[in-house]
Amino acid sequence: MLNLLDVLKGLSDATRLRIVNLLYEKELCVCDIMETLQISQAKASRHLIYLKNAGLVKDRKQAQWAYYSMYKDDRLQFIDSLVYDNLRNLEPYKKDMENLNKWLRNKDVQCD
Incomplete structure (x- = not known):
């Protein structure tokens, strides 16, 4: 059951907003989030x-890895606007997207 108050509380932290911004791009492993935001595994997981x-x-879960993606629900469409019309135009969110793309390119090269 979707609780709007819980959703808004979830969005009320700068680190969580940065994570939401990244997850709007694609499904990510915890390690991708850690590297992109330069935060500890414990902080990312929390x-x-x-x-x-x-x-x-x-x-x-896939083997030892945990992958996260945005939960899509029509009642959460206001978050689309938050991310695309607001966050993506502000620092540090723009920088986070650059860091994510750089990290994923380097990660792909290392895995080839």
Whole structure:
């Protein structure tokens, strides 16, 4: 059940907003978020669990890795505007997107 108050609380932290911005791009592993935002695994995981409990993200396990993606629900469409019309035009969110793209390019090269 989606609780709007929980959703808004989930969005009320700068680190969680930065994570939401990244997850709007694609599904990401915890390590991708850690590297992009330069935060610890514990901090990334704590914020991802908060977002999951708020009904904003979902996770899946693959071997030892946890992957997170945005939970899509028509009632959460206001977040589309938040991300695309607002966050993506502001620092540090623009820089986070640059860092994510750089990280993913380097990660792909290393995995080839």
